[in-house]
Amino acid sequence: MQYLLxxxxxxxxxxxxSEAEQGKMYQEYGDFTQSITKSGHYIxxxxxxxxxxATTVRVRDGKKVITDGPFAETxxxxxxxxxVEAKDLDDAVAIxxxxxxxxxxxxxxxxxxxxxxxxx
Amino acid sequence: xxxxxxxxxxxxxxxxxxxxxxxxxxxAEEAVQEAFSAAVxxxxxxxxxxxxxxxxxxxxxxxxxxxxxxxxxFEAKRDELARLSALAEEVRETPEESMFNDxxxxxxxxxxHPALAREAQVPLTLRTxxxxxxxxxxxxxxxxxxxxxxxxxxxxxxxxxxxIPYRVPADEELTERLETVLLVVYLVFNEGYNxxxxxxxxxxxxxxxxxxxxxxxxxxxxxxxxAEALLALMLLHDSRRDARANASGEIVLLEEQDRSxxxxxxxxxxxxxxxxxxxxxxxxxxxxxxxIAALHAQARRPEETDWHQIVALYELLMxxxxxxxxELNRAVAVAMGSGEAEGLRLLDALEERGDLxxxxxxxxxxxxxxxRMGSWxxxxxxxxxxxxxxxxxxxxxxxxxxxxxxxxxxxx
Numbered sequence: 001m002q003y004l005l006x007x008x009x010x011x012x013x014x015x016x017x018s019e020a021e022q023g024k025m026y027q028e029y030g031d032f033t034q035s036i037t038k039s040g041h042y043i044x045x046x047x048x049x050x051x052x053x054a055t056t057v058r059v060r061d062g063k064k065v066i067t068d069g070p071f072a073e074t075x076x077x078x079x080x081x082x083x084v085e086a087k088d089l090d091d092a093v094a095i096x097x098x099x100x101x102x103x104x105x106x107x108x109x110x111x112x113x114x115x116x117x118x119x120x
Numbered sequence: 121x122x123x124x125x126x127x128x129x130x131x132x133x134x135x136x137x138x139x140x141x142x143x144x145x146x147x148a149e150e151a152v153q154e155a156f157s158a159a160v161x162x163x164x165x166x167x168x169x170x171x172x173x174x175x176x177x178x179x180x181x182x183x184x185x186x187x188x189x190x191x192x193x194f195e196a197k198r199d200e201l202a203r204l205s206a207l208a209e210e211v212r213e214t215p216e217e218s219m220f221n222d223x224x225x226x227x228x229x230x231x232x233h234p235a236l237a238r239e240a241q242v243p244l245t246l247r248t249x250x251x252x253x254x255x256x257x258x259x260x261x262x263x264x265x266x267x268x269x270x271x272x273x274x275x276x277x278x279x280x281x282x283x284i285p286y287r288v289p290a291d292e293e294l295t296e297r298l299e300t301v302l303l304v305v306y307l308v309f310n311e312g313y314n315x316x317x318x319x320x321x322x323x324x325x326x327x328x329x330x331x332x333x334x335x336x337x338x339x340x341x342x343x344x345x346x347a348e349a350l351l352a353l354m355l356l357h358d359s360r361r362d363a364r365a366n367a368s369g370e371i372v373l374l375e376e377q378d379r380s381x382x383x384x385x386x387x388x389x390x391x392x393x394x395x396x397x398x399x400x401x402x403x404x405x406x407x408x409x410x411x412i413a414a415l416h417a418q419a420r421r422p423e424e425t426d427w428h429q430i431v432a433l434y435e436l437l438m439x440x441x442x443x444x445x446x447e448l449n450r451a452v453a454v455a456m457g458s459g460e461a462e463g464l465r466l467l468d469a470l471e472e473r474g475d476l477x478x479x480x481x482x483x484x485x486x487x488x489x490x491x492r493m494g495s496w497x498x499x500x501x502x503x504x505x506x507x508x509x510x511x512x513x514x515x516x517x518x519x520x521x522x523x524x525x526x527x528x529x530x531x532x
Binding site: 001003086087088089090091092093109111113 | 285289
């Protein structure tokens with residue numbers, strides 16, 4: 001099964017880290033990505049720019065409404081994601097718990113809807 | 121054995137095995153129903169098969185294949201059908217106890233998976249492992265039937281779509297996951313043990329079901345000392361079921377209970393299990409509570425209760441699971457062991473902290489200590505305070521009786 005692991009944490013905390021700490025974090029993410037690539041779990045993943053750079057689009061009555069910012073203000077923000085192939089939820093949760101941000105933020109594990117083929 | 125008895129005894133096992141074979145909760149449930157319908161039709165004519173369980177699993181599997189065909193999903197499910205046919209052989213060859221047991225253990229861990237809501241874990245376990253109907257469970261938990269049915273639908277959808285696995289967790293996760301399973305079983309037990317409203321009879325059955333689950337867990341995971349302790353705790357509490365209330369349903373306190381009404385066989389079993397669990401190093405909340413219950417059970421008369429040891433156990437429990445309710449229990453035990461004044465001092469400290477604000481047992485415990493000291497007026501006031509907070513009918517009647525008793529003492 002495929003799962004999207006959504007990484008939520010407080011953007012404001014990132015700015016408070018020293019350069020060295022930020023570097024260590026990137027290093028940890030790099031190691032983690034490499035490790036799940038090697039184990040065959042990795043499908044994709046990216047870091048996102050902060051919500052300050054988000055734009056939200058809605059179409060209402062055929063009219064495009066564009067607003068600055070995320071669709072909702074939340075305490076923790078979506079900061080990145082991984083798409084992984086995992087045997088089952090336990091497997092996906094085990095991977096999610098190894099994401100460096102899991103230690104201070106939250107990882108939401110969302111199963112991807114399978115469109116074709118027999119159910120795994 | 122009648123088919124009905126077999127249904128009661130075996131449907132959980134058969135369901136567990138079919139869920140593994142079919143990999144689909146709903147399909148497996150339907151297949152179990154169909155298999156029993158087939159049994160009702162065939163067995164009276166052809167006699168009961170030598171191994172009814174294996175017959176039912178095999179019939180269920182065949183019915184599942186039919187069901188899939190009937191749904192005209194044959195093309196899409198061809199691979200699956202081939203797989204199922206192959207499994208027919210396996211079922212015929214290994215209809216062993218161990219296979220069914222393993223399947224049930226897997227199912228318990230699935231039903232109690234932490235990714236499911238607690239309000240779904242408990243009923244799901246009762247339905248799939250104990251074979252209770254949705255209607256019975258709804259009645260037991262005082263929830264409207266459609267609400268309960270909806271919980272099942274959602275839980276099963278989550279199991280399927282989120283990929284909640286159907287297996288016993290790996291060793292490194294086992295302790296943590298077993299905790300959830302034990303908690304679910306204990307919740308089932310408490311739901312029945314504390315039943316005073318609604319359909320009391322149905323709710324009381326929950327104690328029996330919880331003990332059945334406890335036995336199953338203990339049998340399947342004999343090495344888990346906390347599971348053994350939980351079974352012991354439930355047996356010891358449940359052994360007092362006929363002495364806890366009088367004929368008119370009023371609460372009878374432990375010290376006033378007719379100990380000849382306790383179920384002594386159950387107590388002996390509970391004591392043995394407690395001792396073994398403690399001997400194997402169980403020191404969790406269930407083991408400590410079982411040890412406390414064991415001390416109560418071992419006292420032939422209330423005044424022979426070893427309160428000092430009970431206080432010590434509550435202190436360990438405080439460390440394991442800090443809670444103001446445990447502290448309240450400890451204060452009462454201190455009062456019984458070292459005198460009411462000492463107990464009242466602890467109750468004052470608890471009250472000052474305000475953690476138990478609104479909890480009727482705090483003034484009720486105070487009232488009881490004052491009553492023992494012969495301070496009738498103060499006791500009456502405390503019971504009156506408790507009456508303002510109590511919600512449960514049986515407990516209300518108990519407190520009203522105490523207030524009346526105190527009034528009588530003051531008057532006399």
